[in-house]
Amino acid sequence: MADRVTAPTILIFDEFDRIEDASVKSDVAAAMKLLSDALVPVLFVLVGIARTVSDVVAGHPSLRRHMRIVSLGRIGADSVDALIARGEANTGVRFDTDARAMIADAACGSPYHLRMLAGHSSLAAVSSDADIVTKAHTRTGFVDAFSHWAQMNEPDARLFAKVVLGCTLEQRDALEALARTAATMDVVLLDTDRYDRAISMLDPALVRERGNDGEHDGVYFRDSTAPQMLIALLMTTPVSTTAARLGAPQESNLANTR
Numbered sequence: 001m002a003d004r005v006t007a008p009t010i011l012i013f014d015e016f017d018r019i020e021d022a023s024v025k026s027d028v029a030a031a032m033k034l035l036s037d038a039l040v041p042v043l044f045v046l047v048g049i050a051r052t053v054s055d056v057v058a059g060h061p062s063l064r065r066h067m068r069i070v071s072l073g074r075i076g077a078d079s080v081d082a083l084i085a086r087g088e089a090n091t092g093v094r095f096d097t098d099a100r101a102m103i104a105d106a107a108c109g110s111p112y113h114l115r116m117l118a119g120h121s122s123l124a125a126v127s128s129d130a131d132i133v134t135k136a137h138t139r140t141g142f143v144d145a146f147s148h149w150a151q152m153n154e155p156d157a158r159l160f161a162k163v164v165l166g167c168t169l170e171q172r173d174a175l176e177a178l179a180r181t182a183a184t185m186d187v188v189l190l191d192t193d194r195y196d197r198a199i200s201m202l203d204p205a206l207v208r209e210r211g212n213d214g215e216h217d218g219v220y221f222r223d224s225t226a227p228q229m230l231i232a233l234l235m236t237t238p239v240s241t242t243a244a245r246l247g248a249p250q251e252s253n254l255a256n257t258r
Contacts, residue, residue: 008041017048017224025056033060048224074109074184083114093122098135106142106232108183113228120145142232149229156205156223160230163201164237174198176234183227187218195219202230 035042057063107114121141125133150157178198181188209218
């Protein structure tokens, strides 16, 4: 590759944090190191690796001095309103107050989720010949958005659907608390037992992480887009009367969420 690059080149690896094979991360790190040593004008942009920098540079510690971590963060309420307003201006479809609030609540400041949830909600309105997105359209949009996400992460989607459909009100609150913390903080510190119940229910979708201080471990969703999708599912799945009263788990499948 080095002898073929004749101009500055940018290689973007989106959703890099979804890679679970350590050998793939090692190969990318090796390529970065070789091209850097050869002074080849190639810029690697690894999206979503804030938690996994150590994995990437494990075999090449000197890479750290060539890397820059850029935190995108979350957007505030004013930016959320501005983004929705921009979409309204571009499409001619308006969102009522309840729809705006529901979308902002589920997105937790993530521009990606805001666009996706608002987009599916507006499509639900347009398909019913409405030019104003209501809360009912938003609920339909959330279900469609979850189904769309499920095509990219079927194992976690099936797990979420099964867990949410069969849990009690108390368990739903625990799931939402974990999801909201993960959506805003990425890594959830396990310095209390507050999240234990939710973690046990969602264990296959989570990754545990040793804290830098050696004491406070953390946990995060292996799919960084998953917390908001869990919140959207919780907001659109009715509470089972039997499960809410007795705490009895119910069998479910992804079709129940569509």
